Structure formats: C-alpha cells, structure tokens
Amino acid sequence: MYRISVDTGGTFTDVLVTDAAGRYTIGKALTTHERIFNGMREALGVAAATLGLTAAELLQQTALFTYGTTRATNATVTGKTARTALLVTEGFPDVLVLREGGRANAHDFTRDFPAPYIPRRFTFEVPGRIRADGSVSRPFGEAAARHVLERLKAKAFEAVAVSFLWSVANPAHEERMGELISEMLPGVPFTLSHRLLPVVREYRRASATAIDASLKPLMQAHLKGLEEDLRASGYRNDILVSTTVGGVMLIDELVCAPIHTVKSGPAMAPVAAATFSAVEELGDNVIVCDTGGTTFDVGLVRDGQLTYSRDTWLGGLWTGHLLGISSVDIRSLGAGGGSIGWLDDGGLLRVGPQSAGSSPGPACYGRGGTAPTVSDAACVLGWFNPDAFLGGRMTLDVEAARRAVGGLAARIGRSIEETAYAMITIASELMIKAIHEVTIAEGVNPRESTIVAGGGAAGINILPIARELGCEQVILPRAASALSAAGMQFADIVKEETATAITTSDRFDFAGATAALAALKARLETFLATLGPEARSRARFEAFAEARYPGQVWQLDTPVPGNAVADADGLAALVAAFHQVHERVFAVTDPGSPVEFVNWKMRLTVALAARAENPAAEGPAGDTPAACATRRCFFEGGIAHETPVYRGADLKPGHHVEGPAIVEEPTTTLVVYPGTAATVSPRGNYLLSFSR
Numbered sequence: 001m002y003r004i005s006v007d008t009g010g011t012f013t014d015v016l017v018t019d020a021a022g023r024y025t026i027g028k029a030l031t032t033h034e035r036i037f038n039g040m041r042e043a044l045g046v047a048a049a050t051l052g053l054t055a056a057e058l059l060q061q062t063a064l065f066t067y068g069t070t071r072a073t074n075a076t077v078t079g080k081t082a083r084t085a086l087l088v089t090e091g092f093p094d095v096l097v098l099r100e101g102g103r104a105n106a107h108d109f110t111r112d113f114p115a116p117y118i119p120r121r122f123t124f125e126v127p128g129r130i131r132a133d134g135s136v137s138r139p140f141g142e143a144a145a146r147h148v149l150e151r152l153k154a155k156a157f158e159a160v161a162v163s164f165l166w167s168v169a170n171p172a173h174e175e176r177m178g179e180l181i182s183e184m185l186p187g188v189p190f191t192l193s194h195r196l197l198p199v200v201r202e203y204r205r206a207s208a209t210a211i212d213a214s215l216k217p218l219m220q221a222h223l224k225g226l227e228e229d230l231r232a233s234g235y236r237n238d239i240l241v242s243t244t245v246g247g248v249m250l251i252d253e254l255v256c257a258p259i260h261t262v263k264s265g266p267a268m269a270p271v272a273a274a275t276f277s278a279v280e281e282l283g284d285n286v287i288v289c290d291t292g293g294t295t296f297d298v299g300l301v302r303d304g305q306l307t308y309s310r311d312t313w314l315g316g317l318w319t320g321h322l323l324g325i326s327s328v329d330i331r332s333l334g335a336g337g338g339s340i341g342w343l344d345d346g347g348l349l350r351v352g353p354q355s356a357g358s359s360p361g362p363a364c365y366g367r368g369g370t371a372p373t374v375s376d377a378a379c380v381l382g383w384f385n386p387d388a389f390l391g392g393r394m395t396l397d398v399e400a401a402r403r404a405v406g407g408l409a410a411r412i413g414r415s416i417e418e419t420a421y422a423m424i425t426i427a428s429e430l431m432i433k434a435i436h437e438v439t440i441a442e443g444v445n446p447r448e449s450t451i452v453a454g455g456g457a458a459g460i461n462i463l464p465i466a467r468e469l470g471c472e473q474v475i476l477p478r479a480a481s482a483l484s485a486a487g488m489q490f491a492d493i494v495k496e497e498t499a500t501a502i503t504t505s506d507r508f509d510f511a512g513a514t515a516a517l518a519a520l521k522a523r524l525e526t527f528l529a530t531l532g533p534e535a536r537s538r539a540r541f542e543a544f545a546e547a548r549y550p551g552q553v554w555q556l557d558t559p560v561p562g563n564a565v566a567d568a569d570g571l572a573a574l575v576a577a578f579h580q581v582h583e584r585v586f587a588v589t590d591p592g593s594p595v596e597f598v599n600w601k602m603r604l605t606v607a608l609a610a611r612a613e614n615p616a617a618e619g620p621a622g623d624t625p626a627a628c629a630t631r632r633c634f635f636e637g638g639i640a641h642e643t644p645v646y647r648g649a650d651l652k653p654g655h656h657v658e659g660p661a662i663v664e665e666p667t668t669t670l671v672v673y674p675g676t677a678a679t680v681s682p683r684g685n686y687l688l689s690f691s692r
C-alpha cells in the first residue's frame with residue numbers, strides 16, 4: 001500500500017508517493033485555483049505513471065492521504081473570505097481597529113494605519129460584561145443580542161465571530177450568544193473566542209476568532225469538496241490535513257476550526273528538514289529554506305525540535321493580521337521563482353513581492369506572462385533546460401524570457417544576462433536577510449547549523465546563500481521540490497489546548513495551575529479517545545507555560561518538567577526551565593526576579609503507524625559518469641561558461657560534481673556554481689560544499 005501527501009502552493013501542486021519500503025515518487029503540476037483537484041489529479045497522474053499505474057489505481061491502493069494547502073493563507077491575506085460580522089462587548093468596538101504591535105519604522109508617516117481584518121462597520125456591540133475574576137458586572141442583553149442578529153440576517157452576513165471581554169474567565173455570555181446564532185441564523189457558521197483561543201490579550205483572541213470565522217464557509221466547502229473528489233476517484237481511507245503546528249489532523253476536525261490550516265503547508269517543511277538532517281547525521285540544529293514559485297519560507301529546528309510562535313502575522317509584521325494561535329515559526333517573503341523584477345521610483349532594481357503565480361506565470365511558461373521573473377532570469381542564464389522542465393511535460397519559451405528580462409535590462413543599461421544575474425542576486429539577498437531574522441536575531445549562529453533546501457526553485461541559489469551565511473553543511477534532498485509534501489510523510493497527529501491561569505513564582509497558585517493543566521489534558525484525552533484504542537500507545541503529552549519576568553510584554557514557551565507543578569520542587573524546576581529558555585533567546589537571565597506565568601498549554605502528539613525511512617540508494621557506483629550534455633551558462637559578471645549538464649538519475653551515492661555544473665532532476669534544477677561542488681550521499685541526497 002502507498003502513502004500520498006499533496007501540497008498545493010500558489011504556483012505548483014506537489015505530490016509525493018511512498019511505498020512500503022519508503023521509496024518515494026514525485027509528481028508536480030501547475031495549481032488550478034478554480035478547482036484544486038484538477039491540478040492535483042494531473043500531479044497524481046504523473047506520479048502514478050512512474051509507478052506503472054493510473055491515478056485511480058494509485059488512489060485505490062493508498063492507505064493514507066495527507067493534504068496541505070495555502071488556500072486559507074491566500075484568502076486571508078487577499079481578503080477573499082466570507083462576509084463576516086464581529087460581535088463584541090458593548091463599549092469595546094475597536095479591538096481590531098486599535099490592534100497591537102509596533103511599526104517597522106517609527107518615523108515613517110507615509111503609510112496609512114492598517115485597516116482592521118473585519119471592517120469597523122461590520123462590528124456590532126452586545127450588552128453584558130464579565131469581570132476578570134469571572135463574575136458578572138452587567139447581565140447579558142438578550143433582547144439587544146436578538147436585535148443584532150436580525151440585522152445580521154438582513155445584511156446577509158455569511159459568518160459570525162464572537163469575542164467578549166473576559167470570556168476566558170466566564171464563557172456564559174459567549175455560550176448564550178452561540179445558542180442564539182444557532183436559533184436565529186441556522187446554517188451560518190460562527191466561532192466563539194473562548195473555545196478557539198482561551199487566553200488573555202483581547203486583540204489576538206479577537207483576531208484569531210475573526211480569521212477562523214471568516215474562513216469557515218470557504219474552507220468547509222473546499223475541504224468537503226476535496227473529500228468528495230477523492231472518494232469519487234476511488235480513495236476510501238482516512239484523509240489527514242496538515243496544520244499550522246507542524247502536525248496533521250483528521251479532515252472533520254479542521255472543518256470545525258479552519259484557522260489551523262493557515263500556513264499549514266509551509267509548516268511541514270521544518271518537519272521534513274529535521275528528518276533529512278537526522279538521516280544524513282548532520283546535527284539537530286537546522287535552517288530550512290523552502291523556495292517555491294510564489295514565496296520563500298524560512299524556519300528553524302533547534303535541538304531537533306520545531307520552534308513555535310504566537311506572533312505569526314499574515315500580510316506583513318504589524319501591518320497584517322495576527323494569527324494568534326500557536327504555530328510553527330515560519331517567516332515568508334515574496335521571493336520565489338515567480339517573483340517579478342521591477343524598478344522603484346529611484347531606478348533601483350527590486351524583486352518581489354509581486355508574483356506571476358501559476359496564471360499567467362513567468363514569461364518562459366508561454367502562458368501569456370510578460371513580466372520578468374526569477375524563473376525567467378534562470379532561463380536566460382541557461383540554467384534551465386527548456387525541453388526538460390517538469391520532466392519534459394512543459395517546454396519553456398526562452399525567447400519570451402529574454403524579451404521580459406530584456407525590457408528591464410534596457411531601462412538599467414545592462415546586458416540581458418547581467419540583469420538576469422542581478423535579479424537572482426537580489427532575490428538571494430532578500431532570502432539571506434530573512435534567514436538572519438530567524439537565526440542571528442534569535443541568538444542562533446547560522447554557521448553552526450545545517451541548511452536543508454527545498455522547493456522547486458531552491459537549487460537556483462542555495463549555494464551562494466549558504467556561502468554568504470558561512471554554512472558548510474547544506475542538504476538538497478532528492479525530494480527537494482516537494483519538501484512540504486515530504487514533511488507530511490513524517491508528520492504526526494498534533495493537537496493543542498490552551499488555558500489562562502495567571503500566577504507568579506513568589507505567590508504561586510498551585511491549585512489553579514494544577515486545575516488548568518488537568519482540564520487541558522482532559523480535553524485532549526477526549527479527543528484521543530476518538531482516534532481508536534491503538535492511538536493511546538503512540539500518544540505523548542507535553543505541557544508548557546507561557547511565562548515572563550514582571551514588566552515584560554511577551555511570554556516565552558517554557559516546558560513544564562513532568563507536565564505538572566504539584567509542589568515546591570516542581571515549581572523550582574519550572575522556574576529554572578524558564579531561566580534557561582530566557583538565556584537561550586536573549587542571552588541574559590535574572591535569577592533573582594520572580595517569574596510570571598500567564599497561559600498554560602498542553603500538546604498531544606500521536607505518532608502515526610510506523611513508517612519506513614527512505615532506504616539507502618543503490619551504490620557505490622564507481623566514478624562519476626560523464627555529463628550528458630554541455631550548455632552555455634552565465635554566472636557572476638555575465639561571464640559565460642561551457643557548463644556540463646548531468647541527469648540526476650545517473651548520479652549514484654559517492655558521485656561528485658564540481659562546479660560550474662547543472663544537475664537536472666525531473667522537478668528541480670541544481671545549479672552548482674563555480675567554486676562549489678555537490679556529492680551524492682548514501683541516502684541519495686545532494687550534500688553541497690565549497691572549494692577551499
């Protein structure tokens with residue numbers, strides 16, 4: 001039986017199929033945004049043909065199907081979500097307007113204040129007030145609430161978000177509001193903030209609630225439609241969907257809380273990166289670089305563990321919208337293969353964040369695109385084989401790429417090749433800056449980490465990026481073009497629950513903390529029971545406290561030793577763990593200060609049935625084979641080299657390729673720059689290095 005994972009990005013849909021021995025097969029096709037399954041079916045067909053099957057036969061012989069998508073992310077960023085109303089406590093209608101955060105440049109007054117996720121005119125106040133201790137200050141105004149719902153019905157709202165003050169202390173008013181919505185607006189999806197994100201901080205709780213509610217009509221239709229298409233095509237087993245915490249969940253669970261699908265595809269890349277680095281025995285501190293057609297995503301694995309954040313912004317730091325929920329810490333910028341080169345008002349060359357996407361796509365795709373993109377630049381430089389793109393299923397239009405880049409070159413007075421190389425260099429610099437933000441800014445030395453590169457465009461410029469960072473351990477997996485899909489093959493079922501119980505180490509509320517952790521575990525136990533009796537033997541619980549020193553604004557996730565704080569020894573261990581985390585992140589600690597604990601979190605991880613690792617490739621295979629061809633390629637300074645071209649299928653473990661060279665895989669191209677080299681590892685992956 002096979003396992004299939006699918007990642008639908010803004011430009012390409014990636015399919016990765018593994019057999020019982022762990023061998024994988026990749027299929028890739030352009031994403032069809034009007035109906036996702038069309039592009040998915042094409043990619044499935046490509047992978048199936050490699051295995052000697054039809055797409056229907058492959059699905060019928062598949063034991064597990066895992067799906068990841070950028071659909072929720074794209075809808076949130078572009079505002080193409082449902083018409084959503086926000087219900088708030090009377091007197092507090094501006095929680096999304098006033099937001100939280102800062103400004104990248106405090107003295108830049110040219111930017112307008114960002115608009116709220118839900119327009120102010122779609123915000124409605126409901127009488128009633130809960131105090132911080134959970135007592136009722138003013139009773140719930142049911143008559144006024146009913147009047148508000150009548151207005152929502154008249155205005156044809158498609159979803160409702162409810163976020164009342166201190167509902168985390170007493171949810172009675174939100175619960176009653178939910179009952180009224182079900183009664184008066186049957187069929188209209190809604191989200192209650194205390195169920196989705198029961199933590200203090202009004203903005204992030206309201207923001208998460210608004211995002212989740214606005215996604216429900218879209219993602220419920222999308223996920224249910226996908227399930228129908230898969231069933232109609234012959235698939236009969238479980239469908240899992242990747243989540244923002246780097247795990248997977250059953251599709252029915254995510255239909256109820258679609259916010260967990262936001263950035264779920266990129267969240268899988270660190271899972272894959274950690275696995276590939278461990279397989280190659282190159283350490284457990286990893287920088288993952290995932291370069292797709294639309295974006296460049298970068299994240300960290302520290303000590304073999306994924307890094308998480310509650311400060312994930314969609315659409316720009318402080319100017320976008322805060323996701324609020326715990327998610328794998330992935331930073332994204334518009335610097336993918338489809339990113340467009342352009343000149344700013346000062347005549348300087350820029351790349352991104354605008355992207356040509358999959359339609360019309362880069363000019364070289366021959367689908368009507370005219371803007372110069374990073375992919376066009378690579379095509380102009382001779383790095384791509386125009387007759388072998390996507391395994392020969394797409395012929396690239398080199399002349400269209402030259403026309404697109406040529407228009408830009410004429411405006412800056414450079415040759416077409418110099419302009420193309422400059423575009424690649426600028427995209428690389430943007431990526432290096434993003435890597436600095438998640439490494440150096442977080443106290444991590446990139447020189448002491450392994451880079452794992454993925455995405456269809458990763459092979460274009462990962463070597464100059466690694467050289468600039470000083471990273472000497474670089475892996476380009478054979479499955480690089482489908483890195484997120486590969487991560488889904490290694491992912492486990494992961495679910496988190498959160499609660500607020502504020503206390504300090506010098507006056508610690510043992511009963512409150514114990515009750516909060518017990519309640520969280522009970523909720524996760526209820527979920528675990530739905531997975532069947534075998535799941536319990538593969539289940540693991542981990543508790544965390546979100547803690548800080550008094551006066552600090554943000555908390556740090558701190559592991560709770562033994563998952564409990566029952567006595568003074570347990571508290572001492574927790575405080576010591578916080579000091580250790582603070583030292584790691586900020587390189588400073590204050591042992592004499594008390595520690596404030598704000599929120600408590602419990603994470604359930606259920607390992608999926610045992611998976612076979614990708615087996616060692618065949619080999620050793622003697623001397624490196626001769627190049628299958630040579631091609632005129634351009635590198636720094638517009639200098640042309642007669643460059644040997646190798647087929648990836650011809651390279652076996654132990655084979656070594658010195659740059660300049662091009663290695664062509666069916667779904668990606670590795671550019672081995674002058675002064676660099678690539679060696680095939682015993683697992684069949686490319687280990688990249690630099691000449692001394």
